[in-house]
Amino acid sequence: MRNWRWVFTMLLYVGVVLKIGALELGRAQQTERISGSAGDVLEDDPVGRLKVFVYELPSKYNKKILQKDPRCLTHMFAAEIYMHRFLLSSPVRTLNPEEADWFYTPVYTTCDLTPNGLPLPFKSPRMMRSAIQLISSNWPYWNRTEGADHFFIVPHDFGACFHYLEEKAIERGILHLLQRATLVQTFGQRNHVCLKDGSITVPPYAPPQKMQSHLIPPNTPRSIFVYFRGLFYDVGNDPEGGYYARGARAAVWENFKDNPLFDISTEHPTTYYEDMQRAIFCLCPLGWAPWSPRLVEAVIFGCIPVIIADDIVLPFADAIPWEDIGVFVAEKDVSNLDTILTSINPEVILRKQRLLANPSMKQAMLFPQPAQPGDAFHQILNGLARKLPHDRSVYLKRGEKVLNWTRGPVGDQKPW
């Protein structure tokens, strides 16, 4: 008899708890959980899953370069610097290289800036080569695997191809010495020389405080249908058009310049961030390179990104299901952009907005200082952790050599 009573009270208790839980679920319907091809991994904690050893390079590879030009901390390639700082004080860092799963080389290759603030990649291959020579001669870990358990951050336009012109970058290809290493880069395009298999694509650096300070109340109605601010024709370098952005941006302008639904222009308004929060779709077309900080801005401000870049690989593509979140338009379909966008079912649009409203999505695109759980630093570590354990074959047998140290353009062989 008493057993039955206990069972009954337990059932009642469970029922009450579930009821309360159900109520909470109902209220939080505004966002949706995000799970990509690797599963629901955005909120994974990398601590305990991997160990990273940070090489101590002489300061001419990192600190001195930064001292020469502090602008490197605010431009869109600043991820390499902030990642170094994050790793130095992160719990995944280990001071014992024998137990490390991954090795990080802090070399700032994108910090040689012109007076205008653009990074020049001409010395970067030599700098990288010199750094690798240093670590291979001072520590045995590079030669053990020829770099297969090392990772490098190369946030430049075309990653480790170290050039800003696409043809030149393709000609050079990825630096030969980095052939076995894992590259963390912003560039991503399928079937492209400069994207290695197994690379981790990250978003470009966008200043988190600046964006947070421009937030407007969420009840401001979204009244702009499509929003874009930027160049359509790069008059300085490609006056005829057709080269820049493979003609896609020019096509957007020519087809939609008189369309009232498209708020597009080349102006630089001070209310750029606020306007994005009042728009439903934000165009993210390719420029000279397929990636751009616009994607990060669109995600932070809840504007559905319309990605016009064929074969692009978006940041953290295995953790974030970009097809569900953004709208992909092929470059040849740009002239029908209005038909494509207006024929999307409103329920689908609302779902995309709910996915964008998920705070873990927004966190994953940012590099905040100090680091917060779920941010881009942690996503990089998660990506590295997912590649573990290393295959047995990465450890080379005695005397086995894969890399040819003299391969590459003659100019790269010069010491840095």
Place this chain on the structure above:
Amino acid sequence: MKPSLLQQSRRSNSFRGSNPLDSSPDGGGATKSPAAIFWLVLHGLCCLVSLVLGFRFSRLIFFLLFSTSTNSNSGLYQTSPFRTVADIAENLAFSTSLPSLDSSPANRTTGTSGVSSSGVVVGRHGILIRPWPHPNPEEVMKAHGIIERVQREQRAQYGVKSPRTVIVVTPTYVRTFQTLHLTGVMHSLMNVPYDLVWIVVEAGGVTNETASLITKSGLRTIHIGFVERMPISWEDRHRMEARMRLRALRVVSEKKLDGAVMFADDSNMHSMELFDEIQKMKWIGAVSVGILAHSGHSAEDLAAVRNEGDESNSPVPIQGPACNSSDHLVGWHTFNSLPYVGRSANYVGDMATVLPRKLEWAGFVLNSRLVWKEAEDKPDWVKDLDMVARDEANVESPLSLLKDSSVVEPLGSCGRKVLLWWLRVEARADSKFPSGFLEEELKSRIKISKDKVRNKDMNKKAGAEPVEVKL
């Protein structure tokens, strides 16, 4: 935006690397062989020819010379259903920059990394423009449908959870500008996303013109006729409007309409944010009203007033609640009519500036339960409507309904946002109705009044009293 902008200047000298005279900074100096000199001369010649002709002549030559190799790359896009930007030269210069440049990266991709060539090729692409690059009206309507749906969702998530009905009180009468003003208010009200009841009180009784106008709105309306006609002088008119509003409040009380009462005069302009702010009001709220007293008048009036009046900080006078730094109501900003003494309009249709009262009714919002005879949680600082209505002539603003005016809630971030604009513009006394506007009705009325005038003249020798043509 940013990457391309940033990369603009540094590419300026390196972009020339696409033509045979390669002077890239990481290469060494090119040796001046006869071939290089030949290319230099040829390039210069082409430049001169291009200058004369107006398009890139060298591309035409390359296209004609290497036309066989271009066909393989023209699979990039179709030219037939599209036209490219500018002229024929552009058409000819489409798919290749230089054939060597296109083939070498393609060879590179297949050769070095063994990656299958993607559909994306580096090089010059055409700019695709569809045959009719203009907006399609159906798609525009669909887009507006999407925008409406998104905003509805936003309101459901972030807006007011249980919105109250908005009860709008508008006093009006038939005159030249009535359609103009009333249509403006009507369109604003039609855009309000909440339930609405529009109480239109018309001086001179219910007329068909007004009735037909307000039924066009599709809103729920209550059309009340007020027997007296609207007087000519502005003083009297303001007082009569107050009485008309009290009449409307009596209807609210009788019908027990529930919601937020706001006063929308027919010539005012309302921002849509006003209706969202109204929902935040609990019992009685006040918003800031911008006074457009200067519109449509001569520059001399303006200058004279500016000189005489103090150098006030805001170029447009604002009426509304005044708050201290902790956002509590401490007083009122009222309209300062001293600069206008002797210069303001007295009669409707006068050329001078029309002045508002100290505090306009339009700046106040009431909870309709305040005017009900009996409501459960009706606060005790509100006077009974009937008692106030007995002293109708002296009711200047809704503050007369309160025993204590400190309970008013300041809205619109404590009066800092101006949510509506007060304006009184009426046609001049001798103006005509727009032609074709209610002609028959008017003609009959004019005929009747002309008959009256003739009769009056016949009866009284000197027509001392001004004849008002009541249209």
